[in-house]
Amino acid sequence: TDRRRGLRKNPTESEKVLWFEVRDMKMGPKFKRQHSIGGYIVDFYCPKYKLIVELDGEIHNTKEAQEYDGIRNKYFKDLGYKVLRFPNNEIEVNIEKVLDEIKNNFS
Numbered sequence: 001t002d003r004r005r006g007l008r009k010n011p012t013e014s015e016k017v018l019w020f021e022v023r024d025m026k027m028g029p030k031f032k033r034q035h036s037i038g039g040y041i042v043d044f045y046c047p048k049y050k051l052i053v054e055l056d057g058e059i060h061n062t063k064e065a066q067e068y069d070g071i072r073n074k075y076f077k078d079l080g081y082k083v084l085r086f087p088n089n090e091i092e093v094n095i096e097k098v099l100d101e102i103k104n105n106f107s
Contacts, residue, residue, distance in 0.1 A: 004041055007034040014055045014088040015043060021099055022046075029106065037081070040072055049106050052076055054085045 011019065015033070022031040022044065035045040037052070044053040059065055073083050082105055086098050 004034045004036060007041065012055065012057065012088065014057075014091040017091050017095060018044065018053070018055065018098070021095065022102075027099065027103060037079075038075065040075070042076075046106075050081045051102070051105050052081050052083045053102060054083065055088055055091060056085055057088050 011033075019031075019033055021027070023033075025031075029046050029048040031053075032045045032047070033043065035042050037045070042052045043055050045051070046053075054069075056069075069085070073085075076083050084102060084105060086101075091098055
């Protein structure tokens with residue numbers, strides 16, 4: 001709980017931008033941010049569609065981070081969740097494309 005609270009209080013710029021677009025049910029369904037699933041904390045979660053949205057900074061470009069992300073993705077998919085991953089720069093450069101892709105996964 002403390003870790004999630006800390007992450008919510010200190011979001012990245014990309015997280016701020018995406019949260020502004022999805023909060024208060026602006027896209028229809030409710031989203032939560034820095035939500036726990038199992039032993040993991042996900043950036044954004046839409047319970048209605050079991051949809052996880054992860055934003056990836058530069059650290060995710062390392063081999064180790066990509067392996068860890070793969071393990072997380074498999075864990076979530078095995079539980080029936082859909083996982084979308086976007087690089088931070090995509091949020092900053094083309095938020096509309098990101099929002100469209102998220103909407104396309106409402107099902």
